[in-house]
Amino acid sequence: MGKVIHGLDMFHTAIVTEDNQVGVTFGEVEPLLGAVNVSVNPTTERNSFYADNMLYAVLDSLGDIDMDMEAADLPFEMQKKIFGHKEKSGVQFANADDITAELAVGFRAKTSGGGYRFYWFLKGKPELLPIEHQTDEGNVTPQTAKLKLKFMPLQYNKNWKAQADSAQLKGLNWFEEVIYDESQLTETP
Template sequence: MGKVLHGLDMFHLALLTKDDHEGVTYEPPEPVPGAVNVSVTPNTESNTFFADNGAYEIFNSLGDIDVNMEVADLPLEMQKKIYGHQEEEGVQFASIEDTVAELALSFRAKVSTGGYRYYWFLKGKAQLLPNEYQTDEGNVTPQTAKLTLKFMPLQYNKRWKSQAEDKPDLNLGEKWFKEVVYKGDVLTPTP
């Protein structure tokens, strides 16, 4: 019997503070409660090479990766970190001088045969957060935060995503969200 993925929870964001040919550094991941949905679209281009009177090889190249993320709310403190907003006397200000942070995004989805599949998207930037509200008309209609992010490969190791499923020897549920998994030994405990 095959596996089917369903459900979504445990959004986490981690700010990327260094990415060069020598290494990668992230701040500790922070949970973003209220996961509603996420969609991931890698933008690729395919070129077919013809030889011997037919298609001989197909070359694929990866562009950026579009991620649309919807949450119940994006807390102001998280917006401040992501968008570089300034705060004065408890009021948060957006400015043309703001610098949007690079970040990593993680979440998990249930697997029908048991356990979860876990994901990290390793280096992206959020577009400005749109605002959309409507009046209550007898029934309360929740207003969610919809983030659009563009991801790209890391300079360090050219990876853009990591993913894994629960296995008895990995104990992913305890480790996956503690730090960004950009290489395999991140999950290996240090003695």
């Protein structure tokens, strides 16, 4: 029987510090508290090829992988790391020459019957954070941080996502490091 996925928590991020044909390295995995929602939309470019007077093959290639994520807040310290902002005397400055880091994003969702489904999206480039606020009109409406990222496959192994259910983890601490390759996993009898 299939599982029903619901809920969302435990956003985690890590900076991609290197990615090439030889290997990939990530910075420290950091939690991002206050997961509100996430939406991931991978697209496939599809072309039909005709031969012998009929559809002969359907050719697929991976297109854009867009993520929209929303959290209670994106703390200044994390904004500084992700967007390359500078800080002086407690004031953070965004500059036209800032370099935005590539980012891995992990999270989990509950599954029916107990347990979780875990995800790592491996290499995404975030857009600058929009700022939206509104006045309180008799009641307090929370304002959240909304981040858009465009993910791409790793150069190292072409993986772009890792996912597993609780039962498949076999003692693996999913958020201890970015899970990006089968070489990180140990076989258990």
